[in-house]
Amino acid sequence: AQTVTQSQPEMSVQEAETVTLSCTYDTSESDYYLFWYKQPPSRQMILVIRQEAYKQQNATENRFSVNFQKAAKSFSLKISDSQLGDAAMYFCAYRSGGRGSTLGRLYFGRGTQLTVWP
Amino acid sequence: KAGVTQTPRYLIKTRGQQVTLSCSPISGHRSVSWYQQTPGQGLQFLFEYFSETQRNKGNFPGRFSGRQFSNSRSEMNVSTLELGDSALYLCASSLGDRGLGETQYFGPGTRLLVL
Numbered sequence: 001a002q003t004v005t006q007s008q009p010e011m012s013v014q015e016a017e018t019v020t021l022s023c024t025y026d027t028s029e030s031d032y033y034l035f036w037y038k039q040p041p042s043r044q045m046i047l048v049i050r051q052e053a054y055k056q057q058n059a060t061e062n063r064f065s066v067n068f069q070k071a072a073k074s075f076s077l078k079i080s081d082s083q084l085g086d087a088a089m090y091f092c093a094y095r096s097g098g099r100g101s102t103l104g105r106l107y108f109g110r111g112t113q114l115t116v117w118p
Numbered sequence: 119k120a121g122v123t124q125t126p127r128y129l130i131k132t133r134g135q136q137v138t139l140s141c142s143p144i145s146g147h148r149s150v151s152w153y154q155q156t157p158g159q160g161l162q163f164l165f166e167y168f169s170e171t172q173r174n175k176g177n178f179p180g181r182f183s184g185r186q187f188s189n190s191r192s193e194m195n196v197s198t199l200e201l202g203d204s205a206l207y208l209c210a211s212s213l214g215d216r217g218l219g220e221t222q223y224f225g226p227g228t229r230l231l232v233l
Contacts, residue, residue, distance in 0.1 A: 043227050
């Protein structure tokens with residue numbers, strides 16, 4: 001089964017600064033998708049950014065960008081100009097792009113709790 | 119478009135009882151997936167329904183079951199509740215097309231407490 005590892009249980013950043021959250025994954029597949037979700041105290045899971053494995057270009061969404069290293073199976077999230085509202089638990093997730101029993105399900109890491117200091 | 123909705127938001131039950139949770143997907147989405155979130159186990163996949171058929175299932179006992187209706191709304195049922203079933207249950211919907219860039223959008227969750 002695919003595994004997703006987030007090695008940083010907690011991170012903190014000063015407002016307006018930049019922070020990078022790490023994620024690695026283990027898979028033998030070549031076709032897959034990667035996601036970052038954030039879960040604020042409300043517990044609502046919100047999509048932050050996604051990356052298709054077949055795309056070499058790193059995805060970007062406003063202040064959020066990823067560094068996707070397919071060979072290293074690494075998928076880090078960079079948050080620029082951090083804001084107080086960015087404080088949340090961040091989850092890295094993997095989804096298979098092929099067919100079979102793993103299709104459609106997300107595999108999640110254990111999360112990184114991000115604190116933003118004013 | 120309205121987001122994914124889940125009812126009820128909070129629920130308290132006692133051991134041995136059963137519970138039914140409901141999820142209404144985003145309009146036009148045909149796939150609904152369920153996840154259990156606990157501090158100890160993190161986020162775990164329960165099952166996925168697409169066009170009223172269970173398409174995928176995680177490693178949970180048979181006490182956990184679900185179904186999907188013709189309007190794509192889904193229900194999840196847990197019978198003979200155990201203390202360990204206390205968790206946040208998240209529902210996610212997606213278009214369900216097998217292919218590029220299917221993305222799951224989550225509801226606010228149902229927090230279940232079993233006493």
